[in-house]
Amino acid sequence: MTRSGIPSSIVPSSIMLHALELAAFESWPSLEQETHAGWLLRFAKGYTKRANSANALHNASALSEDIEEMERRFRARDLPPTFRLTSDPASQAADEQLVLRGYRLLDPSYVMCLPLTAPRSEIDIVLLDDLDAWLAAFRDISGKTGAGQGIHRQILQHITHPRSLAVCCEAGLPVSCGLGVLVDGHLGLFDLATRLGYQRRGLATRLCQGLMHWGRDAGATTAYLQVFASNIAAIRLYERLGFRQLYHYWYRIKA
The missing domain is CATH 3.40.630.30 (Gcn5-related N-acetyltransferase (GNAT))
Known part of the structure; x- marks a missing residue:
């Protein structure tokens, strides 16, 4: 098990993971976004964590000073600092630092994928x-x-x-x-x-x-969706349609 509570046996394809992450950012756009130290910061006045979180890109920093700067940017918008972390290895070091800083785990979720052939x-x-x-x-x-x-x-x-x-x-x-x-x-x-x-x-x-x-x-050529890991009924429905779990993500939030 990972810190997210999802089995670590789910090993993502790095290329596909990043392709779907980028597609999802554009499919569910934030109203404002910035980059800092390898992170994409998305803000949308608090509507959905997906559009109001920091997301690790390539070589995302896990340094305390960078986390503190991102926290400042969220609080400047009256938003709780929120990090969205994926099963890509780049997220792991940051996750450990966020745990040490008192961040709590929220909403472990799967990204499920289906080839449209x-x-x-x-x-x-x-x-x-x-x-x-x-x-x-x-x-x-x-x-x-x-x-x-x-x-x-x-x-x-x-x-x-x-x-x-x-x-x-x-x-x-x-x-x-x-x-x-x-x-x-x-x-x-x-x-x-x-x-x-x-x-x-x-x-x-x-x-x-x-x-x-x-x-x-x-x-x-591909369909994908995001579903809470706790929503067993929905996961079974999507599996009947042919979707399979590709990778997982979770949030770390600090009040």
Whole structure:
């Protein structure tokens, strides 16, 4: 086991790991970003840790003075210092230093990947052009409301790559939704949600298959997604679709 609590037997391909990391940064953009000592610092007014964290690039420093400088930059924005660390060896030295500095572990997660090589039949989902209409469906389905959804909208507006806003409906009611973003042949699946009471009806499967159909037609060769390691039901669903765990990541946060 690693410090993240995820089995160390998951050994990532360094080339694929870095390719998917870069694709994910562009697929879920922050509103502001900086680099410091081999780290990419992303800020988005606190909406999602993914867009509000320091991420190790090549030769990321684990020196105390560099960690202190990054902490200062987060606190200058009224954000808790947050580091996102992957199973790439470059993250390990930094993780040890963060533990010594009192950072706590949060949200161990998997990145799962699927080659898009086999033909798939078209799936009946609705693709929306209207961002506000999709966000209204997302809020209704997921139950996520409040001021954070304004920042959510800004993040989605910052996507510069091809994207697909998808919804599944039953009797005219939106019951499942998701977002697909295509970067350099890699299709990322984000904001996957199913309405309470409609789970285990195959809706999430239908939605993911529809997004992958769109992605493949748009030139995607790989699909990937991110899932909490504790979400066993979702992991099993994605495995049935053919996704496999490629690498893992976790957060270190300091209040």
